[in-house]
Amino acid sequence: MATDLVPGVAPDTPKTARPRAPRVARKNPARRLALLLRHRWLYLMLLPGVAYFLVFKYWPMYGLHIAFKDYIPFLGYSGSPWVGLKHFEELFTGGDFGRLMANTLILALLTIVFVFPAPIVVALLLNEVRVSVLKRSVQSLIYIPHFLSWTIVASLTYLLFSADFGVLAGFINDIVGGQRADYVAQEEWFRPLIILQLLWKQTGWGTIIYLAALASVDQQLYEAARVDGAGRWRQLWHITLPAIRPAIVVMAILTSGNIMDTGFEQIWLMTTSLNRPVSEVFDTYVYYIGITQGGFSYATAVGLFKGVVGVFLIVGSNWLAKRLGQRGLY
Template sequence: MSVSTGELHSNGQLRADKRKKIYAKLWRDRYLYLLILPGVLFFLVYRYIPMLGIVIAFQNFSPFLGFRGSEWVGLQHFRTIFADPEVVRVIWNTLYLSFLQIVFAFPAPIILALLLNELRSELYKRLIQTIVYMPHFLSWVIVVGIFVIFLRGDGLVNNFLQTVLGMEQSVGFLTNPDYFRPLIVLQVIWKEVGWGTIIFLAALAGVNPELYEAATVDGANRWRKMWHITLPAIRTVIVILFILRLGSVLDSGFEQIFLMLNSFNREIGEVLDTYVYYKGIQQTDYSFATAVGLFKSIVGLVLIVGANYLAKRFGQEGVY
């Protein structure tokens, strides 16, 4: 089929006009693009460009030989992840701790948001919000330091147990491995529960008050309103945050775990983040540490995609 010269000229003119509109729109919103430029540069420099270093996961990398001179070993480091009993133990510790955080720490902001939403006094509600937000702005060094001061052998908690309850010996909260995981979960809840309620309270603010009024006319009590109106209103937000949480199931928080580890609880407390630090930094096994990091990223990606697919199959909104 032949195309006339007039049609070619018309198509070319349309493309030119379209480009002019795009350029005009970019120039009109140039200040908005300048605002997002620092964020784009941050992710480009600190997230995407370093991904080129993934290649050392397939090498016996030596800083003296560089990327080109280091020996290629293929999937050897990935086989070590599943063949080494120590690595398997560390993966189990990570998964178990993440499971506890999902079961106990993830619902905590939801429960707190529901409770705050039921408060009638706005002044009291804002006061409680301010108090529970504050721990989020403390670093993990300060948070762990507070817990250590309270829970050490001569700390406030043990003094109370001995003085008031008459216990003869102090409780080794920081040295007994049985207390390690509960303390980690408790610290996460105390530090982040207030900050996590922001998203859920914002979602609750968009609920139509007429729904509650209609439920009151129908004779529904506060529990019925919460179950049939409030929870469905934030269900989409809960699903999206849960999907994102699954993506970091192998990230247990390096700084917190590193500060809480000691020779008594290392057997059950060491996770992938701290193990990578010891192998990659202290023992200079850069290739193995990179392989573990890549393994974590792949697992997180698979979990996010899988959870997003299941959410859409059940009629919920996903992250994409």
């Protein structure tokens, strides 16, 4: 076609060997302004999200430098004395660091083992359902818990497992016999309850990404596999799983960055005086030290340590994914 011809180049020259025509639009400010005005409504829709991240994510980073100061509210940021790495030394040499690190990593490991694969399994199961009404009904039912606050989830947990009036606690006691156990207060039951809450609340919502990836799979691939004699398991292994592999890799990278972030609200609501030795993590520790005791600089140092570890984990997992031949975040 005439629009594909480049002056001075034969028409039969392969496109890969043809020189690219210069794109003047990228260097023309008037052209950029015209494109900006053409898509002005899209940029206006983008502004609330940009404003959110600027105000609540980037602007608070200005206060991170108090981790290297002995912050006194009456003196302000600039007037507080500089102490260097004092608060980090207190964190790493203190008696709470080992317990906090162990509790955080154990919860993170349990989340990776049990919670992370759950949406994948549910998405694969829903993908095999051929009755569309049943499939949509199940999807709607498992989405609902995501919209409940952690306060409601914790209240439901107490109603089910409390020693005084817990419905499931009483049912288990009738079967097993003996003294009724208080599951929400005992140390050995804290982590299982946290994982059960995460499974119930987050599994359905997490299937959206994987179901969207499965929706883009060409159905002719399944038809060709059936013609070749492939059963359900063969189709799952050779067609379905490769289709959602990029989504799994991306979600794994994002999950690795949240290893140190176990979630404040859920842990705090489920913490009692009896299970505190296993329930206290970095998130609740920051609140306890910074808000209730006024240790703003020390709490900021703990939060900065968490953030730096998360950045290194994301960068490392992204590098590892690319080394393994997968597509990373960047």
